Amino acid sequence: MKSEARVVVIGGGVVGVSALYHLAKKGWGDDVVLLEKAELTSGSTWHAAGLLPLFNMSYSVGQVHKYSVKLYGELEQETGQPVGFARVGNLRLAMNADRMDEYYQYAATARTIGIKVEFLTPEDILRLWPMCNIEGLVGAIYHPDDGYIQPADLTQALAKGARARGATIYRNCAVLAIEQKSSGAWLVKTSNGDISCEHVISATGNYARQTGQMVGLDVPVIPVEHQYIVTEPHPELVERRKNGEPEMAVLRESDGSWYLREENGGFILGPYEKGAPCCYVDGPDPRAEYELFQEDIERLAPHIEAAMNRVPAFGEVGMKRVYNGAIAYTPDGNPIIGPAWGVDNFWLNEGHSFGITAAGGAGWQLAEWIVDGEPTIDMLGVEPRRFGDYATKEYLIEKNEEAYSHVFVIHYPDEERPAARPLRAPPCYERLQAMGAVFGQKFGWERANWFATDGMEQVDDWSFRRSRWFEGIRKEVANVTSNVGVLDMTAFAKCRITGPGAEAFLDGFVANRLPTKVGGIGLCHALNNNGGIHSEFTIRRDAEDSFYLVSAGALQRLDHDYLQKHMPRDGTVQFEQLTGSQGVLVVAGPKSRRLLERVSGTDYSNEAFRWLTAQHVRIGCAPANAMRVNYVGELGWELHHSLEYQNHIFDALFDAGEDLGIKPFGIRAMDSMRLEKSYRMVGTELSIEYSAYESAMDRFVHPDKGDFLGRDALLAWQERGISNKLVTLEVRDVDDADALGNNALLHNGEVVGRATGGGFGFRIDKSIALGMVSPELASEGTELEIDILGKTYPAAVIQDSPFDPKNERLRDVGNAND
Ligand SMILES: Cc1cc2nc3c(=O)[nH]c(=O)nc-3n(C[C@H](O)[C@H](O)[C@H](O)COP(=O)(O)OP(=O)(O)OC[C@H]3O[C@@H](n4cnc5c(N)ncnc54)[C@H](O)[C@@H]3O)c2cc1C
Numbered sequence: 001m002k003s004e005a006r007v008v009v010i011g012g013g014v015v016g017v018s019a020l021y022h023l024a025k026k027g028w029g030d031d032v033v034l035l036e037k038a039e040l041t042s043g044s045t046w047h048a049a050g051l052l053p054l055f056n057m058s059y060s061v062g063q064v065h066k067y068s069v070k071l072y073g074e075l076e077q078e079t080g081q082p083v084g085f086a087r088v089g090n091l092r093l094a095m096n097a098d099r100m101d102e103y104y105q106y107a108a109t110a111r112t113i114g115i116k117v118e119f120l121t122p123e124d125i126l127r128l129w130p131m132c133n134i135e136g137l138v139g140a141i142y143h144p145d146d147g148y149i150q151p152a153d154l155t156q157a158l159a160k161g162a163r164a165r166g167a168t169i170y171r172n173c174a175v176l177a178i179e180q181k182s183s184g185a186w187l188v189k190t191s192n193g194d195i196s197c198e199h200v201i202s203a204t205g206n207y208a209r210q211t212g213q214m215v216g217l218d219v220p221v222i223p224v225e226h227q228y229i230v231t232e233p234h235p236e237l238v239e240r241r242k243n244g245e246p247e248m249a250v251l252r253e254s255d256g257s258w259y260l261r262e263e264n265g266g267f268i269l270g271p272y273e274k275g276a277p278c279c280y281v282d283g284p285d286p287r288a289e290y291e292l293f294q295e296d297i298e299r300l301a302p303h304i305e306a307a308m309n310r311v312p313a314f315g316e317v318g319m320k321r322v323y324n325g326a327i328a329y330t331p332d333g334n335p336i337i338g339p340a341w342g343v344d345n346f347w348l349n350e351g352h353s354f355g356i357t358a359a360g361g362a363g364w365q366l367a368e369w370i371v372d373g374e375p376t377i378d379m380l381g382v383e384p385r386r387f388g389d390y391a392t393k394e395y396l397i398e399k400n401e402e403a404y405s406h407v408f409v410i411h412y413p414d415e416e417r418p419a420a421r422p423l424r425a426p427p428c429y430e431r432l433q434a435m436g437a438v439f440g441q442k443f444g445w446e447r448a449n450w451f452a453t454d455g456m457e458q459v460d461d462w463s464f465r466r467s468r469w470f471e472g473i474r475k476e477v478a479n480v481t482s483n484v485g486v487l488d489m490t491a492f493a494k495c496r497i498t499g500p501g502a503e504a505f506l507d508g509f510v511a512n513r514l515p516t517k518v519g520g521i522g523l524c525h526a527l528n529n530n531g532g533i534h535s536e537f538t539i540r541r542d543a544e545d546s547f548y549l550v551s552a553g554a555l556q557r558l559d560h561d562y563l564q565k566h567m568p569r570d571g572t573v574q575f576e577q578l579t580g581s582q583g584v585l586v587v588a589g590p591k592s593r594r595l596l597e598r599v600s601g602t603d604y605s606n607e608a609f610r611w612l613t614a615q616h617v618r619i620g621c622a623p624a625n626a627m628r629v630n631y632v633g634e635l636g637w638e639l640h641h642s643l644e645y646q647n648h649i650f651d652a653l654f655d656a657g658e659d660l661g662i663k664p665f666g667i668r669a670m671d672s673m674r675l676e677k678s679y680r681m682v683g684t685e686l687s688i689e690y691s692a693y694e695s696a697m698d699r700f701v702h703p704d705k706g707d708f709l710g711r712d713a714l715l716a717w718q719e720r721g722i723s724n725k726l727v728t729l730e731v732r733d734v735d736d737a738d739a740l741g742n743n744a745l746l747h748n749g750e751v752v753g754r755a756t757g758g759g760f761g762f763r764i765d766k767s768i769a770l771g772m773v774s775p776e777l778a779s780e781g782t783e784l785e786i787d788i789l790g791k792t793y794p795a796a797v798i799q800d801s802p803f804d805p806k807n808e809r810l811r812d813v814g815n816a817n818d
Helices: 014-031 059-079 097-113 122-128 151-164 205-213 235-242 297-310 312-316 355-372 393-405 429-434 469-482 502-509 553-566 592-599 643-656 667-676 711-720
Strands: 004-010 032-035 090-094 118-120 139-143 168-170 175-180 186-190 193-202 224-231 250-253 258-263 266-271 319-327 336-339 346-350 437-442 445-451 484-488 493-498 521-527 533-543 546-551 574-577 582-588 614-619 622-627 636-642 662-664 725-731 744-747 750-761 766-773 783-788 791-798
Touching: 004 014, 004 186, 014 032, 014 151, 014 346, 014 355, 032 193, 059 097, 059 151, 059 355, 090 097, 090 122, 097 118, 097 139, 097 744, 097 750, 097 783, 118 122, 122 139, 151 168, 151 355, 193 205, 193 355, 205 346, 224 297, 224 393, 250 297, 258 297, 266 297, 297 312, 336 355, 346 355, 429 437, 429 643, 445 469, 445 484, 445 662, 445 667, 469 484, 469 662, 469 667, 484 592, 484 643, 484 667, 493 502, 493 553, 502 546, 502 553, 521 553, 521 711, 533 553, 533 622, 546 553, 553 574, 582 592, 582 643, 592 614, 592 636, 592 643, 614 636, 614 643, 622 643, 636 643, 667 750, 667 766, 725 750, 725 783, 744 766, 750 783, 766 783, 766 791
Parallel strands: 004 032, 004 193, 032 168, 090 250, 193 346, 484 662
Antiparallel strands: 090 139, 118 139, 175 186, 186 193, 224 266, 224 319, 250 258, 258 266, 336 346, 437 445, 484 582, 493 546, 493 574, 521 533, 533 546, 582 636, 614 622, 622 636, 725 766, 725 791, 744 750, 744 783, 750 766, 783 791
16 A cells, blocks of 8 residues: 555545545546545445435535536546436426525526526426426426436546546555644554555545544534435336336425435435434444445335325335435535644545535535645535534534425525524523514524514514515614614624734735734735635734734634634744633614713713724723724724623613613624625625625735735736626615525626625615626616516616715714714
């Protein structure tokens, strides 16, 4: 066995082999090795049903699946190895209007990334699927380009393609331990000897947690049992084949939570049942191969019944075999593809529940990341660091079972799932709840999404359209605009960077100039190596050598890992995690100054407390740091405090503010207000796919300040020419739905961009969207169209920050707030 390689891939399922194939394809063939403890495909891959659904609500997963399906179509020709790709199409049925809305929202993403879909009436369905009972159907979405494949053959084809480019595969070679040497190189210890390498890719399926433990990682993957039934042949299907009729599309009844396809003249039925348990919670036996579990027919029964109702022929054939196997899961059901946190050059390609479909795209992006240093598509949706320490084993069991049972639920954009909650709650949680808060969850934290007041039921009302909460938010925004509102943002990620090297490090890390004075605040972006935006930090200078950094709560592990991986390792810079110890209450609105002056001895006037500065203050009796920034475009301060003071501060504000009209507001009101200010957000308007200039962040980027991460690449990108520009759009003629993001933007019927976010602006009383379009269409006044839930509406490019474009309210210029 080789003793050295550039990359070692652990795991010979379809996912690991695809990573190997793509590394070889990028020219590293002679230097990449795959280790499989048994035979290729002996994990979950051999028993998969082989479906290749393009449908997925996530932008990242959509891109990954799209690439795979294209690659698989070409693989047989490239390698000479048949892969059994039956491009029979894929038909998803809808039994209600909300389901159709889900399909329309998905279709918008599909349209912007170039996936072909068609919408069908019940009668059209009959043409494609004559054996389908169309009773109770309102329509369907059809993907003509996907279908199913033979997973084992696909894996062998990828292996053949990798070997042909010089890659090496060792079967019957178990990885037993992994150590990192002081040089940073990895030493992979196997049953057949040791191999040292620069990079390790973990693609070990159901063993993900055991592999992670070898390097001290708590990988958020636990599999769930998944079953499918193979039936005896049905005479009608056999007859159809004899007559040369085409195989029917893979059929999915989302509302009945099952899929059905033809198999050797019979059917395969795969349900996603409620109550399917996690399995291998402490990992499979190291010797397990081709393992299946005892079937559970009782759990399948409701789905069998639903399928018999929809396709009566299915009820006319006997069951031949039930497969019950382990399918890897994460808490949100999407895989984890990318770098591990806390360790260098250790890559995760795990948690694949649609691994046959995702393997191609996952391998492609991972190879780009490892060989070129960055992925080329925005991988936030599958980022391994989107989960945190809160994802313990018990949490994973609850959430992964929930994710499995939710595969076919309607994926509302404002859906909030209930399992394992509340988990992380700020001290003011009960107070907010008593005030009507309807909570959501981000990175394990409970956050008030909106407030049910005036007799409204305190439950959410998920929809693709404006729903009950719309009026609640209108009131919250109105109160922030005319009085004062309080928003709990304790979930923000917070940390401190200190040390004699802190300033030089941060200056070379972010594109903006750092605040020079103690108490100064700056909005700073860390780019990636290509000049796209990776992270956004609000940076407060607390001393010559001490900086306090705040970033999006959902991105805590990602942002902090990015920081730490770029920090010098010579001890001149220290990182301190503050997320769990610092609370944040935002006080915003024209009366916020009057309120704060009542509870605090500080002068909050414009002269004494300037925009983008911070001061140590007291609120009631409690110490806090007031930062004059906010994300809603009103006069306001963020009060950062040690968590133990939170309720004291909260009560002091509400006691003193009653006659000022103080009321809480939630995340959805904040989002509406940030859209009116055209404030960008990481993951939507800010992404590695867009250069900082495309996201129109020019005033936060200072190439003349000296070198910083991504600077030269950004300038080179600018030199080559940019292909997008961020615009704010006014959407006209909508009455019950706003853009949700990923909507196609059109000009003369041609797709010319995509909306990155959208919603209703209550202060300007307009439906608005932010979006990326070709630069020549970015000037104010340009008339475009936007696709919202399958309908096209006029949308005009308007000036940035349609609400208070001169920022007079937040700066309180000319006493705009009196
Ligand atoms: C019943 C069922 C039906 C499914 N149907 C579909 C479908 O239709 N479409 C779809 O896209 N997906 C489907 N899936 C999911 C799919 O099977 C998985 O997502 C996919 O096989 C995952 O591939 P993998 O390579 O990540 O894992 P695996 O195939 O499990 O491969 C992991 C490999 O790592 C090896 N390994 C682990 N630890 C070590 C070690 N220490 N040293 C060396 N080797 C090690 C294992 O032996 C194993 O071969 C289905 C799953 C089930 C259970």
